[in-house]
Amino acid sequence: MRSEHATPVRPREQGTAGSATAVAHPNIALIKYWGKRDERLVLPRTDSLSMTLDIFPTTTRIRLVPGAGNDDVTFNGVPATGEAHRRIVAFLELVRERAGLAHRAVVETENTVPTGAGLASSASGFAALAVAAARAYGLDPDATALSRLARRGSGSASRSVFGGFAVWHAGTGTDADLGSYAEPVSVADIDPALVIAVVNAGPKAVSSREAMRRTVDTSPLYGSWADSSRADLAEMRTALRLGDLEAVGEIAERNAFGMHATMLAARPAVRYLSPATLTVLDLVLRLRRDGVPAYATMDAGPNVKVLCHRADADQVAEAVRHAVPDGAAYVAGPGPGARLLDEAGR
Ligand code: 2P0
Secondary structure, three states: OOOOOOOOOOOOOOOOOOEEEEEEOOEEEEEOOOOEEEOOOOEEOOOEEEEEEOOOOEEEEEEEEOOOOOOEEEEOOEEOOHHHHHHHHHHHHHHHHHHOOOOEEEEEEEEOOOOOOOOOOHHHHHHHHHHHHHHHOOOOOOHHHHHHHHHHHOOOHHHHOOOOEEEEOOOOOOOHHHHOOEEEOOOOOOOEEEEEEEOOOOOOOOOHHHHHHHHHHHOOOHHHHHHHHHHHHHHHHHHHHHOOHHHHHHHHHHHHHHHHHHHHOOOOOOOOOOHHHHHHHHHHHHHHHOOOOEEEEEOOOOOEEEEEEHHHHHHHHHHHHHHOOOOEEEEEOEOOOOEEEOOOOO
């Protein structure tokens, strides 16, 4: 029998929308997040900075179902299972606890990333879920609180709450949870593009969560990278403020190479870079030698994202397709932050 004491969740029907739909876009970090200092709260060891994309949105619809015994979660119509399901349910538990509302939910997520594009959908996914679930459960967070909430689903999701460029503060002090959120970064008019070079559509051998953990625990290079990343962030902010795309690219490229170096030194090593990755990295060097400012960044997978001027993006994408005929290239510009959609999906 349920009693007031048995259930810490206080039913509060009023103020709930009951259902909501939200959209969010992926982001690519130019200063990487690699390593947590608190796994449960998803607190990173360093600040990171990213550009939200204008392609590959995730749309998430949530509907509360009073009386249901479980959360029903689907991705592109396919029921979620295993770790993916567990992470969504854990996130919804957090929202329910904050809302004082016990209702389970139906969560339907549509990802538009081409299958196997190797672009993490957890950033757009948890940003969209945070916005939709907060609304459906009657919470009323401001953008900072939404970013903190999205962070609990997946660290990089804290940045996808915002459009354009965003910095995610690691958070310090007595209440690091409160201090760890993303916020927009002011950027001069640089008209950037990221060409997403998909070289391998296979699933990754090691999840980024596990790879981060192993790197922090075993890589002798980790501490040096974390220190240099703090310096990179300061320089990156200046380069963005000045609108110096070449400097932005150089800093992003060295930060990403450094992150991969920490992984290669982990025990056992985590190596995401493949021969096709190196083909694109060689191409980026050739483009630069030919006078096209182009800079590479790579995440927890073999694909390469090439930062360049928007005016050069089609040429860069064409060069990628030529260099890796089995691959694909997509051009992205800075995209919008996460937002609620109305009933008509607008
Ligand atoms: C980033 N990555 O800054 C870094 C660079 C991958 C490489 O954020 O464990 O899916 O859910 O907090 O956010 C991927 O990690 O990890 C990531 P969790 P997440 O974009």
